[in-house]
Amino acid sequence: MNPTIGKYVSENTLIHRLDSRIKLVGLIIGLVSVFLNYGAKTPGNTQVYMNLCCDGVIFILVLTIAFIGKVSILQLFKQLSMLWSMVLFLLILNFFFPGNVGGDIAFHIGDRPVYYATIFNLVYILFRLVIVMLMTDIFTTTTKPMEMTGALEWLFYPLKLIHIPVHKFAMAISLALRFIPTLIEDANRIMKAQASRGVDYRQGSFKDRVKALVSLIIPLFMSSFMTSGELADAMEARGYDPDSKRTRYRAYTWSLRDTLSSLALALFLALVITEAVLRIDPFVLFSVPVWQLRG
Amino acid sequence: MPIVLEHVTYRYDVKKPESRPALLDVSAILQDRSFTALIGQTGSGKSTFIQHLNGLLLPTTGKIDVNGYLIDMSPVYKKTRHGEVLDDRAMKKKHKKKQKNIKDLRKKVGLVFQFPEYQIFEETVLKDVCYGPKNFGKSQKESEDAAKEALTLVGLDESFYNRSPFELSGGEKRRVAIAGILALKPEILVLDEPTVGLDAEGEKNLMGLLSTIYSKGTSIILATHNMDVVLKYAHRVLVLDKGRIVSDSTPLALFQNEDFLKNSSLLPPHVFRFAMELIKKGLKLDLANIRDADSLADEIARVKESKQ
Numbered sequence: 001m002n003p004t005i006g007k008y009v010s011e012n013t014l015i016h017r018l019d020s021r022i023k024l025v026g027l028i029i030g031l032v033s034v035f036l037n038y039g040a041k042t043p044g045n046t047q048v049y050m051n052l053c054c055d056g057v058i059f060i061l062v063l064t065i066a067f068i069g070k071v072s073i074l075q076l077f078k079q080l081s082m083l084w085s086m087v088l089f090l091l092i093l094n095f096f097f098p099g100n101v102g103g104d105i106a107f108h109i110g111d112r113p114v115y116y117a118t119i120f121n122l123v124y125i126l127f128r129l130v131i132v133m134l135m136t137d138i139f140t141t142t143t144k145p146m147e148m149t150g151a152l153e154w155l156f157y158p159l160k161l162i163h164i165p166v167h168k169f170a171m172a173i174s175l176a177l178r179f180i181p182t183l184i185e186d187a188n189r190i191m192k193a194q195a196s197r198g199v200d201y202r203q204g205s206f207k208d209r210v211k212a213l214v215s216l217i218i219p220l221f222m223s224s225f226m227t228s229g230e231l232a233d234a235m236e237a238r239g240y241d242p243d244s245k246r247t248r249y250r251a252y253t254w255s256l257r258d259t260l261s262s263l264a265l266a267l268f269l270a271l272v273i274t275e276a277v278l279r280i281d282p283f284v285l286f287s288v289p290v291w292q293l294r295g
Numbered sequence: 296m297p298i299v300l301e302h303v304t305y306r307y308d309v310k311k312p313e314s315r316p317a318l319l320d321v322s323a324i325l326q327d328r329s330f331t332a333l334i335g336q337t338g339s340g341k342s343t344f345i346q347h348l349n350g351l352l353l354p355t356t357g358k359i360d361v362n363g364y365l366i367d368m369s370p371v372y373k374k375t376r377h378g379e380v381l382d383d384r385a386m387k388k389k390h391k392k393k394q395k396n397i398k399d400l401r402k403k404v405g406l407v408f409q410f411p412e413y414q415i416f417e418e419t420v421l422k423d424v425c426y427g428p429k430n431f432g433k434s435q436k437e438s439e440d441a442a443k444e445a446l447t448l449v450g451l452d453e454s455f456y457n458r459s460p461f462e463l464s465g466g467e468k469r470r471v472a473i474a475g476i477l478a479l480k481p482e483i484l485v486l487d488e489p490t491v492g493l494d495a496e497g498e499k500n501l502m503g504l505l506s507t508i509y510s511k512g513t514s515i516i517l518a519t520h521n522m523d524v525v526l527k528y529a530h531r532v533l534v535l536d537k538g539r540i541v542s543d544s545t546p547l548a549l550f551q552n553e554d555f556l557k558n559s560s561l562l563p564p565h566v567f568r569f570a571m572e573l574i575k576k577g578l579k580l581d582l583a584n585i586r587d588a589d590s591l592a593d594e595i596a597r598v599k600e601s602k603q
Contacts, residue, residue, distance in 0.1 A: 194414055196349060196406040197476065198402070198430030199430055200398070215426070219415065222461070223413055
């Protein structure tokens, strides 16, 4: 339970001051662009080299944004160290069920050949994952949770037309975000109380640990239910009506930097789409010898 | 068995050296078979102090000895150009080292948290009280015996054994939770504001229970805001302020020290203040005899009788 991951860090930078809606849309565009294919299509296969180059460009852009937003890049990479279980999983998966077979063999593990293609593919997947994590991290460290929900509400605004109560969901999300620290505090308190009764959350057999977890989860649920009931009462007592028209405490003001960044974002989107459709691939055009990979 | 604290300092956020320590150079000896009260304003470090007693928190620097169970975080210094400074690396090493058999300590020192009813989770009262002893390796039979004994002690009879703890009243829940600790048969019982949120009757029952437990040979350490409780039950009272022990005396001596109380914004209990007023008006009361309203009435009667 490490609450520092993706936590908002108060700074006064261009990225922090940017309209949260632009940041959200930017994040979505960024995420999509990472997973698009850019390489030229050859029958059955896609050239991954061009993909890697494009993702490299995106990676540099992301680092630039992190730099402008004073997001500690070192901190970001520290968080990435949590990916190790994912790496292990991918390694095992790729080793036993290699998606890219053929081509040159790098080395053998036992009788099994490990192809360069498999290793390459693994690196490529990880690279994309890293970029995705960096993007979301930058978004969450530069955007206040309340602004985030505001942006989400705005994004889902069209759903109001088909009578989906978007603002109620937004309220639920912002309440959920607000209560994460409270929940962590509660959990710590209960863990300490149970530790006084001889529970050890770190040691013991699997069965003991499950039992130990139960002794944490049930009281946590009980107190959360109680808190949520009390919160609902308190909100009603202060006149909260979910169906009435709501005003905003924070007015969104559109400024020049928002216009400029929107334009930059639009340009980026245009480039991404163009490349994804046309698949201009210098590696193929100039016949750079590459391995044939399935992307 | 005494608890000895030597120069205990605790910081919640070690990485920020500018953060104010929650405990600062606290040294104290808590004697065997004593009833000690711990008072101080909110944020004075009472809860932090209490959590050190059974190893839930380990001191940033300092040493705690609970009858032979030693938590040694005594500072290591190294010489630098700027004189002797704390050797961070050596301290880190000390903190990383696993405390051996911390369960032994937790068995000796039972800790009841504020609002202990939050720790309840089993489906029946008896099962929940059994949970502690079982964790400490007791058999089912032994645990149940200990649980039944503890439940009888807190005044819950057999009709409660198979009820769900979640359908009990607040006061009853708290008694179940306290029984859950008592079933461990701790030699020292530490409580963090046990009377908060109870009505007058519940408070009286709970404190009555604590003095029964005390008379059976268990030391009691109590953090509280309730001065009436301090006056009536405690033999010794420690006052914490901003993480330091600023006073260590008997309740009688503390409540007579008006200047000190004013400085630490503490108020003596109503009974005591009333008695002081009476003394100012010329009644020769012996403050040492006054522990609550009843004993005040007795004392007034005694003084009046001796006058006649």
